[in-house]
Amino acid sequence: MSLFFKVPLDIEVRLDGEDSRETVEVKSAKGRKEKLPVYKDGETVKGQVSVRLKDNKRVEHLGIKVQLLGSIETKVDGIKNDEFLSMAHELASPGDLRHPETYHFEFRNVEKQYESYRGKNVRLRYYIKVTLGRKSADVIRERELWVFQKNQLPLGATKPDASIKMDVGIEDCLHIEFEYSRNRFSLKDVIVGRIYFLLVRLKIKHMELSLIRRESCGAPPNQVNDSETLVRFEIMDGAPVRGETIPIRLFLGGFDLTPTYRDVNKKFSTRTFLSLVLIDEDARRYFKQSEIFLYRE
Template identity: 40%
Template sequence: MLERERLQEKERSPGLLGRLLRKVDGCDVRFIFDGKMDECMVTVDDPYERKSERLHLFSDNEPVCGRVVLTPKGAYRHNGVLLELVGVIATFEESEEKVEFMRQDKLFEPDTFRSVTSLEFNFAAPREYESYRGMNARVSYYVRVTIYRPVKNITELVEVWVSKVDAHMSETQPDASRHRSYFRETVFGPQSISMDVGVENFLHIEFKYDKKIFHLQERVLGKVTFKIADMDIKYGEVGVVRKEFIGPGNATDIMQSETLQKFEIMDGTPIVGEVVPIRLYLRSIPHLTPTYPNVHNCFRVLYFLNLVLITGEGRRYFKQQEITLYRRHGQEAPTGAATESP
């Protein structure tokens, strides 16, 4: 059985320089989130750095509340402490560009810490976008503490993962996975998509999918009908392709295409009239996210079903159909991720 590639877990401890600076400065910093147990964190893969890490999970309208615990080594004087929830969009082209799209903060007055001190925060501002990590773009949320010092300010931060359920889609779109016929029956109704594709007089096929809008744990049903098959077909496959467009949404956007997963649906040359069924379960595809039509005019993420036919000579003929993906209740954790104990 094929298994999903497990990425190396990112080191969570600070580097040597960070440990020295914190020790010399004389104050340790710790973040504690209310109602978020350490053993209930989602594992998030980072395809850009090829590593994974575990982060606290929040919904888009759930208050991010907790406290920052400061442990001084002695009398610790400061000129104020700033706690912030910050949302940042980063895009990677020739160089990294960052845009801060949200900020909520709480400022504490200058004081002197002489013992363990807890500074509470409660950031209730809604998050417009959910967290995302792609090949050339990402959306990140951080809780950050800045301690203003007479000589050098001290800054520490921790990332949290934000998931956003599409309430409108959840209410208006039927959930095929709740039907008793989910695993055995293909029904083509008014939402079905049908297209004819031809290669001169050598190949003419019709492929049909049951619908265009799917939630992240649904299945895609379809069929390919061969009307003309005067071509040496070695095999055929169907896959899910993600396209990232970096830019405000015009013709100059930079596009990065990535095949998340593909499945072989046929082997050998078909005969005229042959029908090849398609059954693809989205929940088995790692790193799948909802469709993002526009993220702060910085990037967008679209998904396509990709039908590919490969001839005996190695030629590839393909046709793509855009689909829309959305997140329902119960699908808050990243696809392919799990809650793990440390």
């Protein structure tokens, strides 16, 4: 939000039905939590803009407009802002404001082709922007929306009944097989699998299972990749024996996950990996990663 408080007026944006609308809690750039109203693809966005004068002072303006914008902000080689959605309505022609005014706006059946996202180097956002033109400096007020895309399976996902196997091995020392039932999951799904020890000649101290989100931003050779461990937990403590099996059940619903995104507007992608890590008594680490595909039901 941007508002020049030296100007003797306040601007407020209210959305129709916002008191009863579903909201989502997200972290701002400063780490604070904020609640944003949730909208769907194709849904109309409408509401009111209220302009209130301070101290009953007359305000001259160059016009008032409201916009519905969708943009992708990236931090590669400086902050860049690319708009993929731009709609606008004029609320008032140039003139004077002598008393409080309320203006209604409506953007009908808006196509919202991407899902809102906040990552380390990327922010995809939808927002209402009100601009009151001034000769000195415009007065601007923004109101952010949050968009979910439901029932969209990620590109490249294999059949949901295809089991996935990972092998962790060192010749003549270690051979572990990690199997889970499929590689495509909803954000509230359960990952079910097992770890089977075929050969153990190392002194394994413990084993961890992690979910890692990898964000890719920009295009080669200037592409920036960042990895974030979303959850890590210990699944074994102590030395296993040959033939031992450890069952795995990982409930995804309690974690801050995002769907798999593939080359969104040719700006960024996100991928999620299941990582198996073994640590021996000498603190040496052996690991294997496999990508899983996440989607929102």
